[in-house]
Amino acid sequence: MDMQATKKKLNLKEKYRAMTRDLDWNPSYQKLEDIYPYASYEGVKIHDWEKWEDPFRLTMDAYWKYQAEKERKLYAIIDAYAQNNGHLNVTDARYLNAIKILLTGVTPLEYMAHRGFAHAGRQFPGAGPRVACLMQSLDEIRHAQTQIHSLSNYNKFYNGFHEFTHMFERVWFLSVSRSFFDDAVSAGPFEFIVSIGFSFEYVLTNLLFVPFVSGAAYNGDMGTMTFGFSAQSDEARHMTLGLEAIKFILEQDPANVPIVQRWIDKWTWRGYRVLTLVAMMMDYMLPKRIMSWKEAWEVYFEENGGALFKDLARYGIRPPKWLDQIAQDKDHISHQAWCTFYNYALAANFHTWIPSEEEMDWLARKYPNSFDKYYRPRLEYWREQAAQGNRFYNKTLPMLCQTCQIPMLFTEPGDPTKICYREADYKGEKYHFCSDGCKEIFENEPEKYIQAWLPVHQVYQGNCFPEGTDPTAEGFDPLAAVLRYYHLESGRDNLDFEGSEDQRNFAAWRGQATTNA
Amino acid sequence: MSTVFIALQANEDARPIIEAICADNPHAVLNEAPGMVKIDAEGRLVVRRSSIEERLGRAFDLQELQVNLITLSGHIDETEDEFTLSWNA
DSSP states (O other): OOOOOOOOOOHHHHHHHHTTGGGGGOOOOOOOOOHTSSSSSSOOOOSGGGGOOOOOOOOOHHHHHHHHHHHHHHHHHHHHHTTTTGGGGGSOOGGGHHHHHIIIIIHHHHHHHHHHHHHHHHHHHHHHHHHHHHHHHHHHHHHHHHHHHHHHHHTSTTTTTHHHHHHHTTTHHHHHHHHHHHEEEESOHHIIIIIIIIIIIIIHHHHIIIHHHHHHHTTTTTTHHHHHHHHHHHHHHHHHHHHHHHHHHHHOOTHHHHHHHHHHHEEEEEEHTTHHHHHHHHIIIIISSOOOOOHHHHIIIIIIHHHHHHHHHHGTTOOOOTTHHHHTTTHHHHHHHHHHHHHHHHHSSOOBOOOOOHHHHHHHOOOOOTTIIHHHHHHHHHHHHHHOOOOOOOOOOOOTTTTTOSSSSEEETTEEEEEEEEEEEEEEEEEESHHHHHHHHHHHHHHHHHHHOOOHHHHHTTTTTTTTTOOTTTTTTTTHHHHHTOOOOOOOOOOSSSTTTHHHHHHHHHHHHHHHO | OEEEEEEEEEEETTTHHHHHHHHHOOTTTEEETTTTTEEEESSSEEHHHHHHHHHHOOOOOOGGHHHHHHEEEEEEEEOEEEEEEOOOO
């Protein structure tokens, strides 16, 4: 790249002022509260929007210039990767299953983030945050598009990538990430920016887009490495916006502190729960591993998040709630999630497997306190059963947490052998939760969470069969009907990797790529 | 003192930037990972335009950092000449 650094007529600060604040005006025909109707109902008090500062001081002209450069680089690499059948260079075809989760579970969130920031940008009365939200909204649609373009190449060759938008609105485990974002975009603009801009972007996205994407590079997936790092470079700006938003809100009025604190508690816990999927992807689905989930958690959450909350203490903000449980969980959640998916592989759009002996040794080294004691015996038992022809696929449906929508797979704090259950009564109905965190979040806003679309409840109510299905017909197989409703082809998109069409095709194509046979 | 960091893509565009950061921040630690480098520094880390230009042999706008940046942490202060990351506590 040889970019031109042009001579400046204005310095950075002057230019930022001219191209953000100077584009704003004071309305005289309409009242402010009519133009920005959502700006006050959340109880956040803002006295002076002029105090908002964007530390990057990015203006639209510079934004287009640098984003265009990123896009040119990205698409050149994606094209070259596709043209040269780069997919055959990944370490092992099992890897592709992590990418199926990324496309079906994360990419639609980028699109929701685009909508959310467009909405927040419309609703903030200050010109500074409006411009920053506009840029973020454009970034997020760019992320959705680049991920779809990168991954469409895999869809030409492998199963489970098809109809990801259809699956996102239906498949049981995809409701975890979907409901997380639906929760955020249906909140007010201030809660939205704290939830996504601060808690998710600042505290949690590094875990997905840095160690996992570096892992993609290590496994030969140049396409994912490229869109992943390109997306995260925007996230650096988003994190800065999130941090600025928090500081600005806290400095405006002391009454904002408890409101923001509750949002930080809620959204750190909500985001942490969603990241269970990433934990499993890092520990079980990357054939070549760069670091364990636990190590990544320690670097990006404990160390970096710790520095952040130490810094915010001067505003009266304390670290998020339930950190002691989170600290214990890092030894367990990736294993518990993989065991759950191994059980429910009949109803997923990706394949599962038992880790190899070498991989189990790696897990034992990385998780000396938990793997050999709790998880290795379980995996070895399942391996033995499968070898004897008794591979068991669970056909019943799991109980879900009303808040995070994850099946009840997490264990009691302090006892990794006992599943954690919590419940609450509300208006004569009983609601179930996976943790104290999810229960407290529900109890703060029960009217919101009782409306949750829980996939298991919906199946039992008969809402997840294709049109025209007759559940009273003789020999009716409910799970087969649910898979048709998901647009999943049983025997092709689901079950174990061993024996799958993906496994056979990859081996055949790789053979063609390396021999003349 | 808390640690700030900046991560950049491990490519030819970023090489002179990484060299300049390491030269200007002797207390910084360079961590290499597949496809990327992460530079950790206690308290404060500064990226200087002049140091990058010296290595690049052309004019450089600090906002060009965006193109090969992966992630960062800390409060940002950006001027034409310096891009600084720091924590207050």
